[in-house]
Amino acid sequence: MKRIAIDAMGGENAPQAIIEAVLRAKKELKDTQFILFGNEEEIKKYLKEEDSQIKLVNTTEVIADDEEPVKAIRRKKDSSMVRAAQAVKEGQADAILSLGNTGALLACGIFIIGRIKGVNRPGLMPTMPSKKGDQGFNIIDVGANAQSKPEYLVQWAEMANFYAKKIRNVKNPKVALLNNGAEYDKGDALHQEAYKLLKETDLNFIGNIEGNEIMTGKADVIVTDGFTGNAALKSIEGTASVILGMLKDALLNNGTKAKLGALLAKPALKALKSRFDTARYGGAVLLGVNAPVVKTHGRSDQRPIYYTLVQIDKMLDQNLIDLLKKQFSQE
Incomplete structure (x- = not known):
């Protein structure tokens, strides 16, 4: 048992x-x-x-x-x-x-x-919803480590890749490095070196991913340092909460026409809410x-x-x- x-x-x-x-x-x-x-x-x-x-x-x-x-x-x-x-x-x-x-x-x-x-260092990893559908994506590290080294990021990517295969049933996870540009030489020394090391692994490494692409479904696993990962996670959660709150207010507190529109759009809004339902993905794992x-x-x-x-x-x-x-x- x-x-x-x-x-x-x-x-x-x-x-x-x-x-x-x-x-x-x-x-x-x-x-x-x-x-x-x-x-x-x-x-x-x-x-x-x-x-x-x-x-x-x-x-x-x-x-x-x-x-x-x-x-x-x-x-x-x-x-x-x-x-x-x-x-x-x-x-x-x-x-x-x-x-x-x-x-x-x-x-x-x-x-x-x-x-x-x-x-070397365990990493904290949640599963998050994405535009792609029910698949979602993993992001690691989101705050277990305030400071990181390139080799830490490689190990986190390897562990998250393993998790995506075994628990999320992704056959060949696409792994990306969160950075401030798509080119290989973008970012500070940590990210430039991490890029080189990830390129040398057997992972399905697709290169850098920028902040505006995190939830597009471009990557199944996103690896980053703990400071950046935590900031990205909180930004996603905060933005989603604000937008949903504003949408609800706009539909319910702007007269009869807005309420009628909300009624007509209810099935689509319900489907959207379901897709971005973070509860279904469980908790954050310390890998x-x-x-x-x-x-x-x-x-x-x-x-x-x-x-x-x-x-x-x-x-x-x-x-x-x-x-x-x-x-x-x-x-």
Whole structure:
């Protein structure tokens, strides 16, 4: 049986949204056990009856979003996040999910669960929607590393390429380097050297991609340094939120004709919303550590958490981490 350790106290809607997602997921994932770490009394408020697929582990501390990550995981040994990570390290669970402090979860992944031998730096990678359709794309790193080296970017591209094949079923992922121009000599020394190294790999490297092309579907995997990746991700999320809000306001608050237009356009708008539904893509994966470490947005309700549980289950089914270990041990 697969075992997912869950930080049940992380996120704005914890533990209710997390438990609702677990109750939904367990109906489909019959051979998976969900180990909930957190305040047992709070958790039991949302569990109507005992279930063999759900195990509770009582903890007394919670890492807050504004705490310094490394200090927090060292001081709060009985926090729901640290206890969940410790369970993975000790072989009592196979993966960890949290909606809590991102930096603390990354620290748990690197310092408690540990890096895969041969991986220089783990990278944080979400799957994002694109114009192309349901396929989406992966972008790595989006914030696990403030500073990067060219060889880090190559390893992130290799791991993301592997993920795209095994989890997203992309046969020959197109890999691109996020840069400020299409030419090979664009960007700073980091990106110029990364371009050269990526060109020498067996990856299906298609060259540079610019910021305005990120969501066009041109690439299946986009690799970048952690600073740029985080800025790009936040820009995408912020822009999408603003545009959708403005569109809704324009259609509903500009008189009868606008409302009639909104009614006529409803099927098209529904299809557009579905295509750019980020919840369906699950959480961001910390690639390069010894077990699946997955982060879902702190504001999530049960729906994106459910999809993240399905995502983790598939990673375990495909033995993704073991395959990555074998790949990097041969390099």
